[in-house]
Amino acid sequence: MSPPSRAPDAPAAGPAAAERGVLDFWREVERCRSAPLGGTARAGAVAGLEAWLEHGGARVALLGPSGRGRSMLLGAWALELARAGRHEVAFVPVSRRFGTALESTALNLLYARVALFLRTPRRTGERPHGVEQMRRDLALMLAEGRPPGSRPLVVILDGFDEGVSWTLDAAQRFLRDLGPGVRAVLSARSIEALGRLREGTEVVALPPIAVDEVAEAIGRRLGELPASVKDEVARVSGGEPLLVEALVEALAQDPVAVAPALASVSAGAQGVLDLCAGGAIRPVLLPWLAGALAPIEVEELFEISTVNGGAWNEPSGPLVAAGEPGLALRHPAWAEAIEGRLAPHERAAVDRRFADHGKRAFASGTVSDYVCRNWRAHLERVGASLAERIELASRAWLDVWRTRPDGSSGFIADVDATAACAASLLVDAAAGGDVVAVLAARVRCLLVTSSVREILGFEETRRVLAAQAAQDDEEEEEGAEGGEGSAGPHIEMPRVGEDVLEAGRPIADAAERAGALIRLAHELPDAERAVVLAWALEAASEEHAEGGALAA
Numbered sequence: 001m002s003p004p005s006r007a008p009d010a011p012a013a014g015p016a017a018a019e020r021g022v023l024d025f026w027r028e029v030e031r032c033r034s035a036p037l038g039g040t041a042r043a044g045a046v047a048g049l050e051a052w053l054e055h056g057g058a059r060v061a062l063l064g065p066s067g068r069g070r071s072m073l074l075g076a077w078a079l080e081l082a083r084a085g086r087h088e089v090a091f092v093p094v095s096r097r098f099g100t101a102l103e104s105t106a107l108n109l110l111y112a113r114v115a116l117f118l119r120t121p122r123r124t125g126e127r128p129h130g131v132e133q134m135r136r137d138l139a140l141m142l143a144e145g146r147p148p149g150s151r152p153l154v155v156i157l158d159g160f161d162e163g164v165s166w167t168l169d170a171a172q173r174f175l176r177d178l179g180p181g182v183r184a185v186l187s188a189r190s191i192e193a194l195g196r197l198r199e200g201t202e203v204v205a206l207p208p209i210a211v212d213e214v215a216e217a218i219g220r221r222l223g224e225l226p227a228s229v230k231d232e233v234a235r236v237s238g239g240e241p242l243l244v245e246a247l248v249e250a251l252a253q254d255p256v257a258v259a260p261a262l263a264s265v266s267a268g269a270q271g272v273l274d275l276c277a278g279g280a281i282r283p284v285l286l287p288w289l290a291g292a293l294a295p296i297e298v299e300e301l302f303e304i305s306t307v308n309g310g311a312w313n314e315p316s317g318p319l320v321a322a323g324e325p326g327l328a329l330r331h332p333a334w335a336e337a338i339e340g341r342l343a344p345h346e347r348a349a350v351d352r353r354f355a356d357h358g359k360r361a362f363a364s365g366t367v368s369d370y371v372c373r374n375w376r377a378h379l380e381r382v383g384a385s386l387a388e389r390i391e392l393a394s395r396a397w398l399d400v401w402r403t404r405p406d407g408s409s410g411f412i413a414d415v416d417a418t419a420a421c422a423a424s425l426l427v428d429a430a431a432g433g434d435v436v437a438v439l440a441a442r443v444r445c446l447l448v449t450s451s452v453r454e455i456l457g458f459e460e461t462r463r464v465l466a467a468q469a470a471q472d473d474e475e476e477e478e479g480a481e482g483g484e485g486s487a488g489p490h491i492e493m494p495r496v497g498e499d500v501l502e503a504g505r506p507i508a509d510a511a512e513r514a515g516a517l518i519r520l521a522h523e524l525p526d527a528e529r530a531v532v533l534a535w536a537l538e539a540a541s542e543e544h545a546e547g548g549a550l551a552a
Contacts, residue, residue, distance in 0.1 A: 017099060017325065017369070018099060018100055018105050018108065018109055019109075020099075020324070020325070021095070021098035021099040021100050021295075021325070022092075022093065022098065022100065022109065024098050024323060025071075025075065025093045025095065025098045025100075026075065028072070028075075029071075029072055029075035029076055029079070032069075032072040032076070033072075033076050036076075037069065037209055037213070037217050037241040037244055037245065039213060040210055040213060041206060041207045041208065041209055041210070041213075042069070042073055042206075044207065045062065045073055045204055045205070045206045045207075046073070046077055048204035048205075049062070049077055049185070049204055052202050052204065053081075053087075053154075053183070056202050057200060057201075057202060058178045058182070058183055058184065058200065059175070059178070059183070059184045059185075059186065059197065059200060059201040059202070060183075060184075060185055060186070060201065060202045060203070060204060061160075061185075061186045061187065061188055061191070061194055061201050061202070061203050061204070062074060062185065062186070062187040062188075062204050062206060063187075063188060063189070063190060063191060063203055063204070063205050063206065064187075064189070064205065064206035064207075065189055065240070065333075066189055066242075066331070066332050066333040066336060067240045067241065067242030067243060067269065067331060067333035068206050068208065068240060068241060068242075069206065069241040069242070070158070070187040070206055071093060071095070071158050071159065071187065072241075073206065074091075074156060074158050074185065074187055075091070075093070075158070078091045078154075078156055081154060086151065086152075087151055087152050087153070087154050088116075088117045088151050088152070088153045088154070089153075089154050089156065090110065090113035090114045090116075090117065090153060090154070090155045090156065091113070091156045091158070092106055092109045092110045092113065092156070092157055092158065093158045093159060094106050094157065094158060094159035094160065094162055094163045095158075095159055095162070095332075096162070096164065096292070096293055096294060096328060096329070096332060096335070097295070097321055097328040097329065097330060097331065097332075098295075098328075099294040099295050099325055099328075101159075101162065101163055101164040101293060101294065102163070102164050102165055102166075102293070102294070102373065102374070102377060103131055103163055103164070103165055103166030103413075104131050104134075104409070104410060104413040105373075106157075106163060106166075107131060107134040107135065107138065108127075108134065108406070108409070110138065110155070110157070111127070111128070111134055111137065111138060114138065114141055114142065114153070114155060115141070117146065117150075117153045118141040118142065118144065118145070118146065118153070118182075119141065119144060119147075120137065120141060121137055121140055121141070122137065127409065128409075129408060129409045129412050129452075130409060130412035130413050130415075130416050130449070131166075131413045131416055131417075132416050135173055135174055138174040139173055139174040139177070142155070142174055142175070142177070142178055142179060142182055143177045143178065143179045144179050145178070145179020145180035145181045145182045146179070146180060146181030146182060147181075148180075150181060151181075152181045152182070152183060153181060153182050153183070154183050154184075154185060155175075155182065155183070155184045155185070156184075156185040156186075157175070157184070157185070157186050157187075158187045159187060159188075159332075160186040160187060160188045160193065160194075161188040161189055161190075161193035162189075162332055164293045164374075164377050165293075165376065165377035165380055165417070172195060172196055172197050175197060176196070176197065186201070191203060208238060208239030208240055208241075209237075209239040209240075209241060209244060210239065211234045211239070213239075214230065214233055214234040214237065214239060214244055215227075215230040215234070217244060217248065218230050218233060218248055218251075221248050221252065222248065222251060222252060222255075225251075225255075225259075226259075229251070229259050229262065232262035232263060232265075233247045233248070233251075233262065235267055236262060236265050236266075236267050236268075236271055236272060236275075237267075237272070238267055238268060240269075242269075242331050242333055243268075243269060243272045245318065246272050246276055246318035246319070247262075247272060247275070249318040250275060250276050250318060258275065261275060262275075269333055269334070269336070269337040270337050270340065270341065272337075273319070273334065273337045273338065273341075276318050276319050277319065284307055285301075285305065285307050286319070286329075286334075286338050287338055287339075287342060287346070287347075287350050288301055288304060288305040288307065288350060288353075289301070289320065289327060289328065289329050289335075289338075290329060290334070290335040290338040290339055290350070291347075291350040291351060291353075291354055292327075292328065292354070292370075293354075293374045293377050293378070294325075294328070294370060294373065294374055295321075295323065295325035295326040295327060295328040296326045296327060296328070296370050297326040297327075297368070297370070298326065298327060300326075300357075300368055300370060301326075301327060303357065304353050304354055304357045305353070306353075318330065319334055326370075348382070351378065351381045351382045352382050354374075354378040354381075355375070355378040355379050355381070355382045355384060355388075357371065358371045358374075358375030358378055358379070359375075359388070359391075361375075362375070362391060362396070362397070362400070367400045369404070372400055372401060372404060372410070373410065375392075376389070376392055376413075376414045376417055376418075379392075380417070386418075386421055386422055386425060386437070386438060386441050387437075389417075389418045389421055390418060390441050390444070392414040392415060392417070392418045393414070393415045393418050393419075393441075393444055393445050393448050397411065397414065398411050398448075398452070401414075408452060411452065412449055412452055415445050415448050415449050415452075416445075416449065418441070418445050419441075419442060419445035419446060419449065422438050422439075422441040422442040422445060423442060425438045426438050426439065426442060439532070440535070443532065443535070518533065518536045
């Protein structure tokens with residue numbers, strides 16, 4: 001394993017955007033490696049990881065509070081591990097700042113990495129569609145393990161407990177049973193975050209920086225400062241690397257103002273937040289950045305927030321990262337500190353604004369990439385009703401997704417989540433009189449998912465044929481350029497005509513939908529059966545409804 005040297009040449013959205021986020025993560029790792037904080041603490045944790053690697057079991061967890069430096073330590077250790085050449089390494093950072101916190105994004109990244117070293121249940125180039133398929137495939141691959149005689153694979157999932165719109169139970173499904181030659185490293189804030197994975201998982205704790213190392217870090221960056229300033233930085237930061245770095249950066253930018261203010265700053269992230277908030281960005285905008293689930297464009301952030309654009313200052317400083325994908329808080333510890341300052345109703349209002357922004361964008365047909373990828377997660381955060389979420393299973397939402405490189409897979413992930421919501425309501429006695437509406441949503445999601453997966457299979461076949469045709473054309477051109485006889489005998493491959501392709505296309509029309517509903521009705525109790533049969537009758541009366549099950 002080694003970090004990519006450049007961002008992939010692909011559209012800015014989708015898999016390429018996620019890979020760019022990973023590239024930014026590795027750049028941050030290299031930056032921190034050039035001036036590491038807390039040598040003693042880091043050395044102890046690395047020694048623990050090395051001991052586990054040599055003599056330990058299948059899993060180990062690196063534990064420490066947010067801001068302790070787990071990600072940077074694991075990233076640096078993974079690079080050294082890969083360069084030593086004794087192990088294969090598959091590393092995935094789960095991070096809002098780098099746009100990899102969504103479950104679908106993180107699992108796609110993980111699948112792409114482990115598929116290089118493990119036998120996949122799919123054909124070459126084929127990817128699972130949707131989160132459920134991804135989980136199942138990962139579980140099968142990781143449980144089967146590495147072939148005999150091959151180098152062991154170390155899977156590193158950093159920020160295990162900081163994902164957005166996914167549950168730890170879901171992650172445990174594919175990390176619980178690891179086959180021969182496969183080991184896993186997780187990083188989390190606490191042992192409780194591991195859930196059922198605690199059993200059989202060894203633990204390495206990452207301690208804070210010692211006081212003398214805080215003073216050393218200040219001297220290395222800023223030169224000699226009064227001992228009182230160094231003592232105050234040690235007190236306020238508590239030896240947490242994130243806070244030490246933020247205070248050192250604030251001192252570097254404005255030592256005259258910051259040094260005297262340190263004496264009155266309370267210890268911990270809240271105090272450092274108060275000290276640093278006035279420089280990079282107005283404090284009133286910080287709650288909206290804390291509510292964002294991935295980097296977001298400045299203009300869109302102002303559109304969502306209640307903040308006037310005139311309140312904006314140039315983005316820089318220790319709190320905010322400004323890059324090509326947009327703005328993001330530098331670390332989840334800042335989001336925790338910011339949200340800790342808000343009353344519950346204020347936090348709820350921020351989340352609701354993000355959810356409503358997605359609804360407005362969808363209704364107006366102006367869906368940004370941020371909304372496309374994060375609207376479902378925002379709806380989940382506000383506990384949106386099933387009626388609000390059902391738009392995620394609509395033909396219009398599929399049309400939005402299909403403009404993205406990984407659109408069909410992303411759409412299926414949204415539909416699967418909506419179906420799961422409906423399923424949970426079906427077994428909830430509180431659903432009461434809404435059981436018919438919930439059942440309707442459940443059936444709709446199942447039909448949509450089935451139809452889209454069939455169409456995806458058709459489209460994958462078509463892509464393979466198109467690639468084959470393009471290769472044939474290249475060979476013909478090379479033969480023509482080389483002159484008579486230079487390319488040897490040429491065999492004309494049979495072509496697949498449009499009529500054959502169209503014949504293979506899934507029907508997905510009203511008749512098919514009616515048939516599926518009738519088959520489903522036979523599996524249901526009497527009350528629900530009557531409802532579903534009525535839907536089947538409606539579908540049968542339609543004449544080739546455009547989009548079929550997709551418009552269900």
